[in-house]
Amino acid sequence: MSLDLKGKGINTRVTHAGENPDSVHGSVGVPIYQTSTFKFRDADHGARCFSGDEKGYIYTRIGNPTINTFEEAVTELEHGFGGIATASGMAAVTAAYMTYLGAGSHMVGTDAVYGSSRMVMENDFSRFGAEYSFVDTANLDEVRKAMRPNTKLLYIETPANPTIKLTDIAACAEIAHEHGAVLVVDNTFMSPILQNPLTLGADIVLHSITKFINGHTDVVGGVLIAKTEEEFNRLKAVINNTGGTMDPHQSWLVLRGMRTLSLRVQRGEENAQKLAEYLEAHSKIEWVRYPGLQSHPQHDLAKRQMKGFGSMISFGVVGGVESGKTVLNNVKIPQLAVSLGGYESLIQHPASMTHHNIPEAERIEAGITDGLMRLSVGTEDVEDLQADLEQALALI
Ligand SMILES: Cc1ncc(COP(=O)(O)O)c(C=O)c1O
Structure with a gap:
């Protein structure tokens, strides 16, 4: 039985979140399932795993017990429905853009975001017809002014990198939702210990795991955490198919880093x-x-x-x-x-x-x-x- 974390403090939660006791050998450390694929018991079992009638692992790009342990742990800390670990922070940013934007749609973003988060939009997503406005999101009037009927995504980073300007998350959630857009927050600078955007109204929170969560300057990684099952399923479909997923050994390392x-x-x-x-x-x-x-x-x-x-x-x-x-x-x-x-x-x-x-x-x-x-x-x-x-x- 996993420990019930309801009502527990942040130090207990970060220590035990995602813990899933190993019923075979009782290992306290999380086993690394270093495999690319999983064997089905028989043909019907395989078909049920694919149809979703039975929960089971299929293929590591789609799911893996070590990766899922990390995803469950970080989801618990961010108070979300579900999390998806990615190969890097930029794989998480790109997956968010890809999920919510398409030709003719528009995003509003913090002007002082991490450089690549801005460049990939200006240089690459624009080639596919997505529109963007990077504005000073610390100024809510600028955010309101930038929103358009085709704005599907409000993307903020707070504190912003490297100006340390803050954006009001709750106010941006209201603005985004009034316009039928989703609010995605890059929470890298705060970590789930110091700020929980989903509890302030955001729809998606993302992290470059490379930074505080791993914390040991030895792994690159990212994660997206969705507040609802619907958003989780949308993100997961895009990431599973585009393949920017984390691998089991990487997940084991970042979980190890996250405990402290x-x-x-x-x-x-x-x-x-x-x-x-x-x-x-x-x-x-x-x-x-x-x-x-x-x-x-x-x-x-x-x-x-x-x-x-x-x-x-x-x-x-x-x-x-x-x-x-x-x-x-x-x-x-x-x-x-x-x-x-x-x-x-x-x-x-x-x-x-x-x-x-x-x-x-x-x-x-x-x-x-x-x-x-x-x-x-x-x-x-x-x-x-x-x-x-x-x-x-x-x-x-
Ligand atoms: C705030 C922020 N978001 C995203 C990223 C991208 O993360 P990664 O380098 O893990 O791809 C970075 C990297 O420095 C960052 O500082």
Whole structure:
């Protein structure tokens, strides 16, 4: 019998979600079903599995016990109906676009989304006749203005990457539903520990598992979680047929990483709050954007829709890009690398790295300025991180 998680706290849920005791050998760890296909007992059994009259595994692209364990676990944390694990975060984003858009349909998206989430729409989905408007979704008037009769999808990322601007999820759910569109939320920056978009009215939540959920900077993956059976079935049909699915070993690794998610998120957030306050008071720092600071223009929204402020900080140094490079090249603990949400601190320069392919004018308009540095705060000792930043800033 699986543990009943109803009414249990987040730490118990992240530890035991999806647990399905092994009735054969009693293994506590989840077995890896490293197989591409499953043998039917007889011809009728095979036919019943295909028709859906009997539940059973058929083929790993369609379903696999190790993958399903991870999907059930993350679905439990996001309060959804069902989840579908994907090969990468971008496979999840693409599957959402593919499910809800077609020739002549339109989507409204956050202007400062992850670079590829914007590029795949502008360069690729547009070739198939889908229309798009990327706007500042932190401004609800802009969202309302951008909606059209053919808008099928409202796609938001909050906090946005890397501007750390927030979008009001509940308000966007209302706008989307008034227009007969679905609301998809990229919740990567918060993880299911700090924000649950489905409980705020969203229809679909997605994550790049590569980040906080796996948390160990050693696996790429993604997941989509639907609030209803209907949306789950729509997404699953598209992903099963297009094939951007996760594999069993990858699922086993990300489930292993996820068990410590709440501990890592808690520690990262404590560190980030202290570092954001330290940076804000520093004479070599021009500005800091972190939802836990009173100075964040949407600090009240952060308190309302998030359960914590996360561990992503953006900041600009006095002297612009050249001074920023001095920091990037001289910090010793945060590694100069893209990605985020791992146990270790990482620092990067979005304008020349993750968002380099967005045309300059669009990038600047979205708030991704040349001087913006992005810091993903890890689980190190905060005193060491602060001392390291101090010695790098002193070189400016
Ligand atoms: C917010 C966000 N969404 C989606 C993605 C894409 O995920 P992946 O790199 O796992 O494909 C990323 C990657 O950095 C991201 O930061």
